[in-house]
Every structure is written in C-alpha cells, then in structure tokens.
Amino acid sequence: MPTHQEKDQPLAKEQPRRRQARGERRIAQLLExxxxxxxxxxxxxxxxxxxxxxxxVSPGTLYQFFPNKEAIAIELGERLMREMRETYGEALAPVDPATPLEEAVAAAVDRFIDFNCRHPVFFTLMHGPDVPGRIAEEHDALLTTLVARVEALLAPSLPDAPAADVARTAHVCLAVYKAGLELVLGREGAEREAYVQELKHVLLRYLEPLVGDRPPAGPSSLTGTPTP
Structure with missing residues (x-):
C-alpha cells in the first residue's frame, strides 16, 4: 500500500510545473x-x-520578473530575433530555378513585411537611437550573417561578377528593403499595400538587369532583410 510520502510525490512535482507555467504566462503578458x-x-x-x-498588474509584480526596462527590452528583442531567424531560414531557402524573378522577389518581400507588420516593436527596438547595447550588437551580428547568406544566394546568378560586386549588390538590396520597410510600416490598409508593391517593383527593376535571363536562385532572398 502506498505511503503518504509516495502519494504526495506526484503533487510535489506538479506544483513547480504549474508555478512555472503561470510564470511564463505572466512574462508573455508583460512582454506583450x-x-x-x-x-x-x-x-x-x-x-x-x-x-x-x-x-x-502592479509594478511590484513586474519587478518579480524583470529588474528594469532594459531587461524587458532585451528579453523581448531576443525572442523576436529568434522568430526572425526562422523567417530568414524560410525566405532564404533555395529557390526553384523555374521560379520567375518577380515571383521570387514578391514571396520574400511578403514574408518579411508580414513579420514586421505583426511585430512593429521589432523595428522600434532595432532602430531607436538609445536601445540597449546588447540588442544592437545582436542585431548587427544577425545582419552580418544575413548579408553573407544573400551574397551566397546571389553568386550563382552572377557567376562572372567579382565578389566585391556581389557584396555591393546584396548591400544595396538590403538598404532598399530597409528604406521601404519604414515607409510601409508608416501606412495602413490599401495605402500600405500600395507601398509594398512599390518596394517589390524597385527591387525587381534593380535586379533584372543584373540577373538577366539566368535562374533567380538567389535574388528572392535579397528582400529578406531583418527589420533593419
């Protein structure tokens, strides 16, 4: 016959799990x-x-989970960057050579615009003049990685171009997307969609003369910048 101690063990294990789940919900609430x-x-x-x-909630409840505003911003930024990396992985995946350049560019732009429209705070945190240094450093590292991946995806479509030219093209595409993103986030509804279309047109017109008739294996990713 089970002893009282044996009966209490499952309950003892369950209580910490419940407390942890409540804590995670509270953290999510505070981050939102x-x-x-x-x-x-x-x-x-x-x-x-x-x-x-x-x-x-009361300020006291907040301080149970975060010591200050900076800690909140860092946690929020790190969570969003993890999600953004997943978005990069999808948007920068190899493109079927049969995919038209226009379709490839549009798909990548849509994926990243969607992320930023769902999480407008990402742009706010990454581009503010006084964001915590740790966030800025991680975002810069993410951008460096992204540029390298974009260059790698561009290279097959520009086999005769010097590496410096490929790098320049990648940086220009990222800068165009970055400028376009700020315009897009400042609009709503039909006007926002109109700006998204303009961004796609600009990127497409820039890439078409460079890529020519070659398969669009990499250009789609050029639009996949973080929320620079």
Missing part, C-alpha cells in the same frame, strides 16, 4: 504590454510603471 508601450512612446519615454499599467 511592453511591445505596445514601446511602439506608442518609444523606448526612451517608456517606463516600467507604464508597462505594468498596460499589463494590468
């Missing part, structure tokens, strides 16, 4: 509130009190 506040006021003007108020 922080995203809203950062987008509305910017990182500098945001405060832990405003974030707690947006989350519907």
């Amino acid at each position: 509130a922080a995203a809203s506040v950062f987008c509305e006021t910017g990182y500098t003007a945001a405060s832990t009190n405003a974030i707690a108020r947006e989350a519907g």
Whole structure:
C-alpha cells in the first residue's frame, strides 16, 4: 500500500510545473504590454510603471520578473530575433530555378513585411537611437550573417561578377528593403499595400538587369532583410 510520502510525490512535482507555467504566462503578458508601450512612446519615454499599467498588474509584480526596462527590452528583442531567424531560414531557402524573378522577389518581400507588420516593436527596438547595447550588437551580428547568406544566394546568378560586386549588390538590396520597410510600416490598409508593391517593383527593376535571363536562385532572398 502506498505511503503518504509516495502519494504526495506526484503533487510535489506538479506544483513547480504549474508555478512555472503561470510564470511564463505572466512574462508573455508583460512582454506583450511592453511591445505596445514601446511602439506608442518609444523606448526612451517608456517606463516600467507604464508597462505594468498596460499589463494590468502592479509594478511590484513586474519587478518579480524583470529588474528594469532594459531587461524587458532585451528579453523581448531576443525572442523576436529568434522568430526572425526562422523567417530568414524560410525566405532564404533555395529557390526553384523555374521560379520567375518577380515571383521570387514578391514571396520574400511578403514574408518579411508580414513579420514586421505583426511585430512593429521589432523595428522600434532595432532602430531607436538609445536601445540597449546588447540588442544592437545582436542585431548587427544577425545582419552580418544575413548579408553573407544573400551574397551566397546571389553568386550563382552572377557567376562572372567579382565578389566585391556581389557584396555591393546584396548591400544595396538590403538598404532598399530597409528604406521601404519604414515607409510601409508608416501606412495602413490599401495605402500600405500600395507601398509594398512599390518596394517589390524597385527591387525587381534593380535586379533584372543584373540577373538577366539566368535562374533567380538567389535574388528572392535579397528582400529578406531583418527589420533593419
């Protein structure tokens, strides 16, 4: 017959799991509130009190999970960058050689625009003048990796181009996307979609003369920049 201690063991194990699950839900709640506040006021003007108020909790509850605003921004930024890396992986995957350049460019732009429209705080955090240094450093590292991958995807379509030319083309595409993204995020509805189409046209017109009739194995990825 089981002893009281043996009966209590499953319960003892379950309680920490429940506490952990509640803690994760609370963290998610606070991060969602922080995203809203950062987008509305910017990182500098945001405060832990405003974030707690947006989350519907007391400042004391917030401090149980985060010591300050910077810690909240870092956690939020890291989670979004993990998701962005997954988006990169999909958008920068090899493209079927039969895929028209226009279709490849459009698909990559749509994927990254969708991510940034769902997470506008990502752009706010990555481009603010006073974001925590750790976020800026990780974002710069991510960009460096992305540029290298874009160059690798471009190279087969530009076999005779010097490496410096391929790198330049990749950087120009990223810069075009970056500028276009800021315009897109500043619009809503039909006007936003119109700006997305303009961004696709600009990238396509830039790449067409360079790629010519060669398979579009890499150009699609050129639009896949983070939220630079």
